[in-house]
Amino acid sequence: MRAFTQLDGLVAPLDRANVDTDAIIPKQFLKSIKRAGFGPNAFDEWRYLDRGEPGQDCAKRPLNPDFVLNQPRYQGAAILLTRDNFGCGSSREHAPWALEDYGFRALIGTSFADIFFNNCFKNGLLPIKLPAVEVDALFELALATPGFRLKIDLAAQTVTRPDGKVLPFDVDPFRKECLLNGWDDIGLTLRHAENIREFEARRRIDQPWLFAQ
């Protein structure tokens, strides 16, 4: 996994609540057996005017000029500003894969759905929860200021606005450590392989019906 330490990125505001993972990456693209290449289909139904199908050359498809991410001023954005309950719905990890492949490294909003939030951390994508009043202010600034950027420092747990205002955020220490170092969860867990084996052996005795062969 790509590590996340600091980021100085252009901000794109997506001013909608309850953005679901079906919207982030529609189901027809979930037929891929690969982990990469979902970026061109991120927000497919909002982003293009035609019907998206796997295997299209997205560079040749008609863009929806009304969709915020298609505006020239937000090209190259690395931070997505969102509203409540972003990433609700399906557990598809294709959603963070698509956002990461599109170029986002961090998401800022008031709340995220549990499974999506968790999936982000597995993919070097940092979801940041801030109070509603701060998110409102960021939306105003992002809309009013061409080229609006934010600085994110994961070690310090801060988002810094161009005017110098510092917004602190919470993150679980374990997730933070993994993300800062780009650690592979599986490798970390397997350090406890002996504990897992002992636990399993006890379980086979206490609840043998769980171990049907």
Next chain:
Amino acid sequence: MPKTLYDKLWENHVVHIEEDGTALLYIDRHLVHEVTSPQAFEGLKLAGRKPWRISSIVATADHNTPTDHWDEGITDPVSRQQVETLDANIREVGALAYFPFKDARQGIVHVIGPENGATLPGMTVVCGDSHTSTHGAFACLAHGIGTSEVEHVMATQCLLQKKSKTMLVKVDGPLGKGVSAKDIALALIGRIGTAGGTGYAIEFGGSAIRGLSMEGRMTLCNMAIEAGARVGFVAVDQTTIDYLKGRPFSPQGELWDRAVAYWRTLVSDEGARFDATVEIDGRAIQPQVTWGTSPEMVTDIKGQVPAPEDFADPVKREGVARALQYMGLTPRTPIEQVKVDKVFIGSCTNSRIEDLREAAAVAKGRRKADSVRQVLVVPGSGLVKRQAEAEGLDKVFIAAGFEWREPGCSMCLAMNADRLEPGERCASTSNRNFEGRQGAGGRTHLVSPAMAAAAAIAGRFADVRELP
């Protein structure tokens, strides 16, 4: 100190805890399907890792499989490749059970687990699918997970998890005539919102829940994720135990008695404390119909489409305006005047035998309205299909002009050929009314199986309690 059921399930599975409270939870059952597993199998192989415990895996192909013309196989080459990739991965790795495309026991992953006794009380169950919460009906700690976690569970038999807060949703009854578990779920989501359960594990309790069959409890727990809760569950009682007796992977003989003795402890202790409690009067719940593009945008059959100005919060107002535009609905339209083009009866929410019986009871001796283009009835599994046919339900549906299909996820998410065309309006027993969920531009209204059948007959949403 009295413990909640969640405390008991959690404590029974903790292998290790990090300083910040992140726990390694041991996973008893790993359900696998074709969409969210190929990258996990590939990752495992690339890292040279072997699955930790193959006998924990139960797999099936459900999302991409067609529901008709099985003799032609899977004609979409991309879908076929995904299903064949699962076939190859299971062939290579192994599993406790695999129900491939066309197998007699193939079906939706959340239907086949319980009906085969592969979901047992007290288990931790995971699957790369958010509706894994379904298995909570059996007092399981059942989490939907992403593909990285699928790989993690395969490699380590554990899931990294932080303990959730607890919410008791207490529904006392009895429920009114024509009101089902689906209506409880939608009424709850209408009340607390789609993020209301975020960060919580929901226990469903109260006399209305006790009165539900296992099928009804599965419907309710299935929808916990639509309320934002990753897990939802119901305590063990005699209904749970009766359902499990004699299933293929249920324990037998002396082991059964030992298991039952343990399962009976899987209830919240008297006086256990919850972080939040929501009480719902089951007697007051009416048949529900969603009108928008989020399950929280819901009212009852006697209600009407709201107007954006009814909502004070500007973000919500904007969201309602956008939803009404997408849904092609005018504010203040009575729900009973909204016409439907298609009807879908199926999905991991409502495709079990009891759901089909409820739909058939409404369809019996009646016929779909001419204006309704298609009514799909998609059983949850091959076993459900055969049971329904043994009861003659297929004939009831066919006589009513409904289509009787092969099992699968079908038009719940439209990964196969079953889908809505742009602008088509559907009464659906599935779980999500998101934009494009049932096909780009499609308009989904979530309802119970009885209400879906009533809409098919009337050609518009109709109160199932008042059918002539």
